[in-house]
Amino acid sequence: MQSMGDRPRFVLFGDSITEQSFRTGGWGAALADTYSRKADVVVRGYDGYNTRWALFLHNHLFPLSCSAPPAATTIFFGANDAALLGRTSERLHVPIEEYKENLRKIVYRLKECSPTMLVVLITPPPVDEDGRKEFAISLYGDKAMELPERTNETTGVYAKQCIELAKELQVPYIDLWSQMQETAGWQKMFLSDGLHLTPEGNAIVHREVVRVFREAHFRAEEMPYDFPHHSAISGDDPERAFLQKS
Amino acid sequence: MQSMGDRPRFVLFGDSITEQSFRTGGWGAALADTYSRKADVVVRGYDGYNTRWALFLHNHLFPLSCSAPPAATTIFFGANDAALLGRTSERLHVPIEEYKENLRKIVYRLKECSPTMLVVLITPPPVDEDGRKEFAISLYGDKAMELPERTNETTGVYAKQCIELAKELQVPYIDLWSQMQETAGWQKMFLSDGLHLTPEGNAIVHREVVRVFREAHFRAEEMPYDFPHHSAISGDDPERAFLQKS
Structure with missing residues (x-):
């Protein structure tokens, strides 16, 4: 039994879609609320990061000497790895085979950190190429490149490798790329700029x-409360509820 | 300089208004987003708790042996302490002198835990008695008590003691009780049930x-990033950005 005041930690490890998950309607904040008083949600989202760069972090974020490793971690990369070579975001590109191997290293590291840790792989969301183009024009006007820097098709290839790895390693996964596309109008309903999530898109991630x-x-x-619910505390003898718990 | 992956922690210690601060539009989630990649926001909100009960927690939440104490803590109690005797929430009531002394003990404990910790006292928000009554009727119908279980006037007395203590101890404070009432229509604009916060009310707390x-x-x-911003990472030689940092 955990000691008083300790709670299991859920770590959200990923790119900007994780980093932004505490904005209004964000999936990270919603997760923190779902597990209110039961678990701590710790966000480790890094805007623009791909899995290659994530490898420079994961030993620091998940040290083997950690006395209280996370109870669960979500790994949510791929949107940047899938950026196309020769286009405006090519600096972020990671080849598909390397993407899969990087994800594998991250999963191994987490399992080495704690064999009982729940590790969940999340595929990148689909890409709305029109939405990306509109976004690029809003930023760069006429200078926006004609050709998209990400395509839905290529991101789908990365999503498939993510799922394949999850199956190989027998860890749970969320096929966001496919699930979102099951809803008509997913392009504007779930994506704010063709890539990042609207509140409705965040709600899907939270639900999954x-x-x-x-x-x-x-x-x-x-899951246990870290401290008694107020209804279990007697007005006359409050100490009792706290003694029972410890 | 902090080591890689470490971030200062901001702890939110309080009652339900803190516990609910990660709901949509909540001030806790907004704070986490404001300090995204710079600090971790840890919520320790306990629905229904008054300062008397908080004293059973604070030694556990803020152990003296803590190697990495919070960099800042908000203390946000009083809404329950100010519940009136002889009314439906009297179990939560704490006499005004004891409220102030309990807050003092909490501040002392935090300063003992870490003399450099930023400790911020927040007064309870004002009470909209009509809103409370409507809420009681929605729950209990005809059985709702005629007399309010909290009044704005009494809560204001608690708010004043909170501010007085902050001045005595020279710690910063937020006079939410007064500030909210400066806006016409505060009753419905900032309070959802006469006591808890609407998104607009949450926005005030976040701003303050x-x-x-x-x-x-x-x-x-x-404040420093825990890891490099992606724009500082070279596509050809990503390691360099990480070596410089460590």
Whole structure:
């Protein structure tokens, strides 16, 4: 049993879609609220990062000597790895085989850090190429490149490798790329600039992460409070509730 | 200089208004976003708790042996302490003198935990008695008590003691009780049920916490990233950016 005041930690490791997950309607904040008083949600999202760069972080973020490793970690990369060579975001590009191997190294590291850690792989979301173009024009006007820096098709190839790896390693995954495209009008409904998430897009991620967490037995209603619920505290003898717990 | 991957922690210690601060539009989530990649926001909000009960927690939450104490902590109690005797929430009531002394103990504990910790006292928000009554009727119908369980006047007395203590101890404070009432229509604009915060009410708390944090030199734009911004990473030689940092 955990000691008083300790809570399991859920780490969100990823790129800008993770970094922005505490904005209004964000999936990270919603997850923190779902597990309110049960778990701490720690965001480690890095705008613009691909899996190659993530490898420079993961040993620091998940040290082997950690006395209290995260209970769960989401790994949510690929949107930058899938940026196309020869286009405006080519600096972010990581070849598909390397993407998969980098993800594998990250999963291995987390499992080495804690064999019982729940590790969840999340594919990049789909790309709305028109939305990306509009966004580029809003930033650069006439100077915006004609050709898209990301395509939905290529991002889909990365998503598939992410899923294949998850199956190989037998870790749960969320196929965001496919799931979002099941809804008509996903381009504007779920994506704000063709790549990042609207509140509705965030809601999908939140729903899916909670689903996978629950399947792995992180059900908020069954997890212990770190301290007693107020209804269990007697007005006359409050100490009793705290003594029972410790 | 902090080591890679470490970030200062900001702890939000309080009652339900803190616990709910990661809901959509919540001030806690907004604070996490303001200090994105610069600091971790840790929520320790306990629905229904008063300062008397908070004293059973604070030694656990702020152990003296802590190797990495929080860089800042907000203390946001009083809404429950100010519940009236003889009314439906009297179990939560704490006498005004004890409220002030309990707050003092909490501040002392935090300063003992870390003399350099920024400690910010936040008064309870004002109470909209009509809003509370409507809320009670929505829950209990005809059985709702005629007399309010909290009044704005009494909560104001608690707010004043909170401010007086902050001045005595020379710690910064946020006079939410007064500030909210400066805006016409505060009752419905800032409070959802006469006591808890609407997104607009959350925005006030967020704005004020950021203001006080900035005055204490926690300015997000001047705080270091834990890891390099992607624009500082070379596509050809990414390692360089990470070596420079460590």
